Amino acid sequence: MRRVIYFLLRALRNMRQSPFLCSAAISTVTVALVILAFFALIVINVQQLTRHWSRDVQVVAYFDHPPASPVLDRQLSRIRQYPEVESVAYISPRQAFKRFQVRLGDDADLLQGMANDFLPAALEVRLTEKYRNSAGVQRVVERLRRNKSFADLRYGQEWLERFEAFLGLLRTAGLVLGGFLLFAALFIVSNTIKLTLYARREELEVMALVGGTPAFIKAPFLLEGALQGALGGLFALLTSFLFFSMVLKEDLGRLLLASGLGKISFLPPHWQILIVLLGCLLGLFGSLFSLRKFVRI
Amino acid sequence: MIQVYNLNKSYQKDSSAVRDLTLKVAKGEFVYITGPSGAGKSTLLKLLFAAEKPSRGQILINGQNLTRMNGKKIALMRRRLGVVFQDFKLINSRSVFENVAFPLEIQGKKRYEVSNKVYQVLKLVGLEHKIKRYPLELSGGEQQRIAIARALVIDPLVLIADEPTGNLDPDNTCEVMELFKGANARGTTVLLATHDRDIIRRFPRRVLTLDQGRLVRDLTP
Numbered sequence A: 001m002r003r004v005i006y007f008l009l010r011a012l013r014n015m016r017q018s019p020f021l022c023s024a025a026i027s028t029v030t031v032a033l034v035i036l037a038f039f040a041l042i043v044i045n046v047q048q049l050t051r052h053w054s055r056d057v058q059v060v061a062y063f064d065h066p067p068a069s070p071v072l073d074r075q076l077s078r079i080r081q082y083p084e085v086e087s088v089a090y091i092s093p094r095q096a097f098k099r100f101q102v103r104l105g106d107d108a109d110l111l112q113g114m115a116n117d118f119l120p121a122a123l124e125v126r127l128t129e130k131y132r133n134s135a136g137v138q139r140v141v142e143r144l145r146r147n148k149s150f151a152d153l154r155y156g157q158e159w160l161e162r163f164e165a166f167l168g169l170l171r172t173a174g175l176v177l178g179g180f181l182l183f184a185a186l187f188i189v190s191n192t193i194k195l196t197l198y199a200r201r202e203e204l205e206v207m208a209l210v211g212g213t214p215a216f217i218k219a220p221f222l223l224e225g226a227l228q229g230a231l232g233g234l235f236a237l238l239t240s241f242l243f244f245s246m247v248l249k250e251d252l253g254r255l256l257l258a259s260g261l262g263k264i265s266f267l268p269p270h271w272q273i274l275i276v277l278l279g280c281l282l283g284l285f286g287s288l289f290s291l292r293k294f295v296r297i
Numbered sequence B: 001m002i003q004v005y006n007l008n009k010s011y012q013k014d015s016s017a018v019r020d021l022t023l024k025v026a027k028g029e030f031v032y033i034t035g036p037s038g039a040g041k042s043t044l045l046k047l048l049f050a051a052e053k054p055s056r057g058q059i060l061i062n063g064q065n066l067t068r069m070n071g072k073k074i075a076l077m078r079r080r081l082g083v084v085f086q087d088f089k090l091i092n093s094r095s096v097f098e099n100v101a102f103p104l105e106i107q108g109k110k111r112y113e114v115s116n117k118v119y120q121v122l123k124l125v126g127l128e129h130k131i132k133r134y135p136l137e138l139s140g141g142e143q144q145r146i147a148i149a150r151a152l153v154i155d156p157l158v159l160i161a162d163e164p165t166g167n168l169d170p171d172n173t174c175e176v177m178e179l180f181k182g183a184n185a186r187g188t189t190v191l192l193a194t195h196d197r198d199i200i201r202r203f204p205r206r207v208l209t210l211d212q213g214r215l216v217r218d219l220t221p
């Protein structure tokens, strides 16, 4: 414990002795992580939006002619057992007719003179949350097809696929850009720490010559890197939160609200922890790399 | 205390700084290492405190084989060696006290233990009144004595010094030699590299003479 405090004091002293390099390292980490946090923020909220939209994802299976009630019951209980299915509702031709009327509103008189059972009977199959995507829809559709009792299947798969592709693209772009940024930050941090090591080379050399073990010599620098990184992570979190509540919440919010999402949210707690942790690791590895090149004992 | 077998060191391919060196130094001995410039004196000392790796051969200090040690073992061995470097290697951004206390600090000694010991050693080298100064505020002779104090503060098994009187005037030289003799009298083995025949004449001890990396003479008065 005394050791840890000693290392901490030495790390803090190092940081105080070169405030410029220290703040350079911290701001590098901050910038990289702010951009990353941003991507995460957008991806997470758009994902939220998909989840919201996909509540409407359902498969409608039309019967040739209205089924007899034992047949219907058998179908219902069978379909309910599919793992992808949340609920199944039977829509009789009459119910379908009423809905159609409601939907037509003022133009309902168009239906004047039509038999009230001219619409086909249907099953509306809602999917469980996990399967509310194109793959899930595909699975259910396949099962229903094998069922062979339905004349037609309707499912809004195309928009779902497009949207998923868009989301995937966003996520990939975030990952690629994020990876690149992290790598660049690692490079810069490792070089900044190399400069602090260079400023202290005299001390490092003497330390080794009077019996400092490699671990003892490195520990304060690793700690310094980790501290700076964590600090950078915290600043990144703070910056993106400020930006989120001042700008993003309004603008992105308006955009997303228009598409039906209730509210736009900041990064969830595990993402916040991840950002700080990422900063910490960035600093740690940055100093580890520079130490490997510098401290040759 | 020190055993060296068939030691070779070449910095470049075709020339050796130390060639086929075999020697023994007993516990408590005082030994000069002399020879012309470029003879390999500094190289030998560097090999002894593992600042350089031998190209061939073995070095045993206190029965432990230096050539087979990893970084941590080497560090632990160095804690028992006091080294006075030709260029002092003091840390200019730290005070005299901090410089001398450095080896003890690294060994994790308690605070009061450190300050007692540092004060004692500074008194021994006659610089206790400069305890708060910084190295660059001191004369060459004073810096040298601080470097010696830092080597002595750990009560070393072996004291290794490379040209410790190289830049000193006769008075300072005398004082410094008295410090080494004192340490030796208290039981520390001393290895001192010098090309100054005067010192050897005035303080006669065993002399190892190197020439072009070879041991050419081993005289005990």
Ligand SMILES: Nc1ncnc2c1ncn2[C@@H]1O[C@H](COP(=O)(O)OP(=O)(O)O)[C@@H](O)[C@H]1O
Pocket (backbone or CB within 6 Å): B011, B012, B016, B017, B035, B036, B037, B038, B039, B040, B041, B042, B043, B044
């Ligand atoms: N770091 C080094 N790199 C290359 N050659 C070196 C190095 N140090 C010493 N030498 C060479 O090794 C030989 C012995 O040097 P050194 O041990 O310093 O001699 P001395 O201390 O007796 O003057 C010299 O020829 C010198 O040029």
Ligand SMILES: [Mg+2]
Pocket (backbone or CB within 6 Å): B041, B042, B043, B162, B163
């Ligand atoms: Mg020399």
